Every structure is written in structure tokens, then in C-alpha cells.
Amino acid sequence: MLKINNLHAGYDKIEILKGVNIDVKNNEIIALIGPNGAGKSTILKSIFNLCNIYSGEIIFKDKNITKLQTYELIHEGISYVPQGRQIFRELTVKENLEMGAFILDKNVMKRNIKDVYQKFPFLKEKRNEYAINLSGGQQQLLAIGRALMQNPQLLLLDEPSLGLSPKSMKEMFNKIKEINKEGVSIIIVEQNAKQSVEIADRTYILEDGKIALNGGKEILKNKKLKDIYFGGR
Ligand SMILES: Nc1ncnc2c1ncn2[C@@H]1O[C@H](COP(=O)(O)OP(=O)(O)OP(=O)(O)O)[C@@H](O)[C@H]1O
Ligand SMILES: [Mg+2]
Structure with a gap:
């Protein structure tokens, strides 16, 4: 339902996203994880037209939405819950x-x-x-x-578990699954890699403005994951 093709985006002249490709299918939960400053929030902001897009395109239900205004995006069926x-x-x-x-x-x-x-x-x-x-x-x-x-048909969530107790966090992830079961596709950005990968159908791992890895739950066992999070590139 959503396709991000070779997206270059950032703030003023500072390029943060350097050719990002993401594909969300109907009714999927997609997790988007990666270290601080990798550009996760910027991906959600670019979908919602809250940063500068230099090149590439965002397609939602076969329509190019790259240049739509925020209120138009809401009418198209995309909603966004910002970080914090x-x-x-x-x-x-x-x-x-x-x-x-x-x-x-x-x-x-x-x-x-x-x-x-x-x-x-x-x-x-x-x-x-x-x-x-x-x-x-x-x-x-x-x-x-x-x-x-x-x-919304597509819900963008930026770090919904941030600052929550383990109990509230669990409730939060359960609610997200429930919302998805009712037919809403979800992109969830998280620091909490393990829990988000577990509720997601697929995960994209962002490193320095580029997708470094993507896949299913097996991604948690990928050796590259540690390098991405703890350096050693
Ligand atoms: N409004 C802004 N103006 C200029 N630079 C920005 C702005 N917002 C973010 N940045 C920069 O863009 C880069 C990516 O930021 P972004 O918020 O997308 O990262 P993130 O992966 O969501 O990180 P975090 O895990 O800390 O939330 C960072 O270097 C950040 O300093
Ligand atoms: Mg962020």
C-alpha cells in the first residue's frame, strides 16, 4: 500500500536519508529500528511531508503523495503520532x-x-x-x-513505548496489534528493537540514512545487527 522509492530527504540542505526504499503491504506491521540519529523519525516525517524531500517518491495506494500537504495526507488515510x-x-x-x-x-x-x-x-x-x-x-x-x-488506513507511530514502564509497554504493544487486526497498516519506529521486531511482520534496520538490513523475525539473530547498534562498521 505504501512504497518509498529511493528517497533522499533531510532538513534545509542537510541530507539525512540517502536513498531509502521501503515497501509496506496491506495490513502489515512494519518495524523501523536503528541507532539514535539514524534517520528513523525523518522517514516518518518525510511520509507526512514535514521535512525536505530532495528526490525519490512516496506512493500510497498507487498515488504519488510525495508533494501532498499534511491535511491532504490525512484525507488520503495516513495518520501520524510523533515522537514524545x-x-x-x-x-x-x-x-x-x-x-x-x-x-x-x-x-x-x-x-x-x-x-x-x-x-x-x-x-x-x-x-x-x-x-x-x-x-x-x-x-x-x-x-x-x-x-x-x-x-487511518496507515498509522505512523514514532517510539510509542518511549518512557513507559514494562507493564504499560506490554499493553501498548498489545493495543498496536489489536489496531492492526482491525485492518490498519502500521509503521512503528522503535528503540525497543526486540519487542517491535516481535510484533512486526517485517523489520527494516536503518543505519546512517540507509536501510542496512530488512527481513522477518530472524533479523534479531543477524550478526550485522550488533555492529549496527554498537559500532564496528
Ligand atoms: N529539524 C531538524 N533540523 C535539522 N536536523 C535535524 C532535524 N531533526 C533531526 N535532525 C537531524 O537528523 C538526523 C536524524 O534524525 P532523526 O530524528 O530522524 O533520527 P532518529 O533515528 O529518529 O533518532 P532517535 O532514535 O534519536 O529518535 C540527526 O542527525 C538529527 O540531528
Ligand atoms: Mg526519532
Whole structure:
């Protein structure tokens, strides 16, 4: 459903991605891992048109979306949860969810908020609480809930497990699997290599702006993995 072809992208004149190729099939979970600064977040930002693309193309459901604006991408069916759960801490849970769908029709918004409450019952219970009063894990789920308000076919998640306790982390990965089972394709960027490879159908490993390895769960046993993470290139 998504094809990234020979993508060169970065910020101003600094090239970060140096010819990236990624292929996401319908209903897949794709993990994107690699050391700090490798360019993982930049890949998600380039899909969502939040950095500079110098060459290459991004195709979503046979349409070239490389130059579309962010709101157009949301209408195409792509939603993005940035690194560091950027929720509105001074707004209530319900207001946060509504912010996710403000570009959509009112009736669609009502239907979607029902769906999100069904998926995350605690959000319904806490709908009138300020987001700042939620735990870290709950805030992250709120950020994902907000993205789901847009009814995406492809969900981009940037380090959803960052800063979570092992228990919340497990819940998070389970929720991600659940969302995927309901027909949403997912690209998940993670520091937590092991857990993300385990929930993913396939994994891409990024090193210095290039895909160094890709494959299934067996990738965890690849000898190159250690070199990529701990140097020794
Ligand atoms: N807005 C920006 N302007 C200029 N350079 C940036 C910007 N954002 C990121 N970079 C640089 O781009 C490179 C890749 O950053 P990116 O955030 O994509 O890495 P990452 O793999 O997501 O790392 P991390 O695991 O730390 O989140 C880094 O060298 C970073 O300093
Ligand atoms: Mg990052």
C-alpha cells in the first residue's frame, strides 16, 4: 500500500536519508529500528511531508503523495503520532480526541470518537479529565486515539513505548496489534528493537540514512545487527 522509492530527504540542505526504499503491504506491521540519529523519525516525517524531500517518491495506494500537504495526507488515510506524545496537556481527554478530527465532518467525528472510546474504555471514563493528569502510558494511548480519530488506513507511530514502564509497554504493544487486526497498516519506529521486531511482520534496520538490513523475525539473530547498534562498521 505504501512504497518509498529511493528517497533522499533531510532538513534545509542537510541530507539525512540517502536513498531509502521501503515497501509496506496491506495490513502489515512494519518495524523501523536503528541507532539514535539514524534517520528513523525523518522517514516518518518525510511520509507526512514535514521535512525536505530532495528526490525519490512516496506512493500510497498507487498515488504519488510525495508533494501532498499534511491535511491532504490525512484525507488520503495516513495518520501520524510523533515522537514524545505531543498531546495537549491543558485540554481534556475528549478535547484532545476532537483535535484529531477537527478537519473531518461533525458526524464522522462523533462516530469516530465512539469507536475510539470502545477501543480504549479508560478514555471514555476519563473524558473530562485534563490530559496532564493521565499516566505516561495513558497519554501515549491518548495520542494514538487522537490519530485513530482520523480513521487511518496507515498509522505512523514514532517510539510509542518511549518512557513507559514494562507493564504499560506490554499493553501498548498489545493495543498496536489489536489496531492492526482491525485492518490498519502500521509503521512503528522503535528503540525497543526486540519487542517491535516481535510484533512486526517485517523489520527494516536503518543505519546512517540507509536501510542496512530488512527481513522477518530472524533479523534479531543477524550478526550485522550488533555492529549496527554498537559500532564496528
Ligand atoms: N529539524 C531538524 N533540523 C535539522 N536536523 C535535524 C532535524 N531533526 C533531526 N535532525 C537531524 O537528523 C538526523 C536524524 O534524525 P532523526 O530524528 O530522524 O533520527 P532518529 O533515528 O529518529 O533518532 P532517535 O532514535 O534519536 O529518535 C540527526 O542527525 C538529527 O540531528
Ligand atoms: Mg526519532
